[in-house]
Amino acid sequence: MHILKGEQLEKIAFHLFLAAGAPEEHSLIVAQHLADNNLTGHDSHGFIRVLQYIRQIKEGLIIPAAKPVIVSESPGAAQVDGHYGFGQVAAKFSTEVAIDKAKKQGVSCVTVRHLGHLGRLGAYAEMATRAGCAAILFCSTGGYVPYQVPFGGSQRKLGTNPMAMGFPSEEEGPIVSDFATSVAAEGKIRVYRARGHKLPEGWILSKEGRPSNDPNDLYAGGSLLPVGGSVGHKGFCLAFMTDLFGAIMSRDGFPGSPGKQFSNGSLIVAIDIERFAPLAAAKSEVSKMVDYVKDTPPAEGFEYVMYPGEKEAKNRKERGKNGVEIEDETWNQVMALVQEYGVADKLGKLP
Numbered sequence: 001m002h003i004l005k006g007e008q009l010e011k012i013a014f015h016l017f018l019a020a021g022a023p024e025e026h027s028l029i030v031a032q033h034l035a036d037n038n039l040t041g042h043d044s045h046g047f048i049r050v051l052q053y054i055r056q057i058k059e060g061l062i063i064p065a066a067k068p069v070i071v072s073e074s075p076g077a078a079q080v081d082g083h084y085g086f087g088q089v090a091a092k093f094s095t096e097v098a099i100d101k102a103k104k105q106g107v108s109c110v111t112v113r114h115l116g117h118l119g120r121l122g123a124y125a126e127m128a129t130r131a132g133c134a135a136i137l138f139c140s141t142g143g144y145v146p147y148q149v150p151f152g153g154s155q156r157k158l159g160t161n162p163m164a165m166g167f168p169s170e171e172e173g174p175i176v177s178d179f180a181t182s183v184a185a186e187g188k189i190r191v192y193r194a195r196g197h198k199l200p201e202g203w204i205l206s207k208e209g210r211p212s213n214d215p216n217d218l219y220a221g222g223s224l225l226p227v228g229g230s231v232g233h234k235g236f237c238l239a240f241m242t243d244l245f246g247a248i249m250s251r252d253g254f255p256g257s258p259g260k261q262f263s264n265g266s267l268i269v270a271i272d273i274e275r276f277a278p279l280a281a282a283k284s285e286v287s288k289m290v291d292y293v294k295d296t297p298p299a300e301g302f303e304y305v306m307y308p309g310e311k312e313a314k315n316r317k318e319r320g321k322n323g324v325e326i327e328d329e330t331w332n333q334v335m336a337l338v339q340e341y342g343v344a345d346k347l348g349k350l351p
């Protein structure tokens with residue numbers, strides 16, 4: 001394991017993207033997003049993704065200089081086309097459009113299509129909360145390798161299709177609910193595999209449709225189960241609806257559409273809180289609700305009840321101070337890219 005500060009992760013990612021042909025502005029947006037994901041505790045959507053994005057640039061699946069463009073617009077709605085650039089660049093732009101429209105109209109709805117992997121969906125919900133807006137986001141992940149098995153099936157058909165919701169608060173972190181509709185994000189399985197760990201029970205099926213805890217089985221044709229365990233029909237319904245909102249409404253094509261390339265087609269709804277309640281009063285009520293829920297005796301094996309988004313806020317504080325652990329496998333592969341692109345002299349002393 002190697003321990004790095006967030007700024008170091010950001011710097012390495014920034015120089016690699018720049019060397020791989022991305023403009024400075026795009027390299028910075030993506031590098032900051034990945035480093036912050038590590039800080040929030042989502043290693044599956046952090047530094048490890050440098051490897052994937054550089055590979056996709058080489059394969060022509062990410063066009064690093066592509067800029068997102070509004071292709072149709074009305075006062076409360078917009079459709080954005082990311083032209084297969086970085087997902088983070090298109091999603092940040094689309095969220096900014098949604099916030100701007102919500103501030104003018106009260107509520108807005110923006111779709112974005114043809115974009116690379118946008119990373120941690122909750123990051124865009126957080127952006128909206130910082131502007132005093134609530135937000136609801138649906139992100140489809142199909143069309144490439146759909147990892148999720150529909151409830152009652154034995155083969156993968158759907159993406160891991162995350163949904164995120166954000167609400168401004170006075171708490172240490174904004175209230176953010178952000179998770180895959182499969183039992184875990186695929187990237188988490190990637191991290192288990194990179195660390196040589198077994199998966200918890202009930203996460204995946206093997207290619208033959210049998211329960212497995214070997215992460216390699218997912219990549220040998222297995223599937224991720226929908227969230228909910230024995231009531232997985234609920235996770236499946238959410239995953240299905242996420243494709244309708246994220247993929248069909250954005251005109252990105254649903255999983256299984258012929259010739260569909262991977263794209264994180266998404267829909268963002270932003271709501272200006274002030275149109276419904278004074279922002280300060282709403283935030284104060286959120287805190288009262290947080291206090292009310294947290295004032296619950298913990299169950300065995302738990303320390304305390306957490307609000308949605310609390311874990312990420314706590315991780316940011318702790319990892320901001322102590323650094324982020326990067327496993328050898330990821331580190332060695334990223335260092336091989338540092339050599340390949342000749343950027344070592346730009347990175348200062350590394351651990």
Ligand SMILES: NC(=O)c1ccc[n+]([C@@H]2O[C@H](COP(=O)([O-])OP(=O)(O)OC[C@H]3O[C@@H](n4cnc5c(N)ncnc54)[C@H](O)[C@@H]3O)[C@@H](O)[C@H]2O)c1
Nearest residue numbers: 119120121141160162176177178179180184185306308309
């Ligand atoms: N871009 C993509 O294609 C894609 C696909 C799937 C997932 N993702 C991202 O992967 C990330 C991880 O997804 P995941 O499904 O593994 O999420 P997860 O299981 O880590 O759950 C995260 C959510 O649960 C909350 N949470 C965690 N522990 C809690 C607790 N003890 N009490 C209360 N709340 C708690 C967190 O605050 C957060 O809102 C997300 O950011 C998601 O957006 C992205």
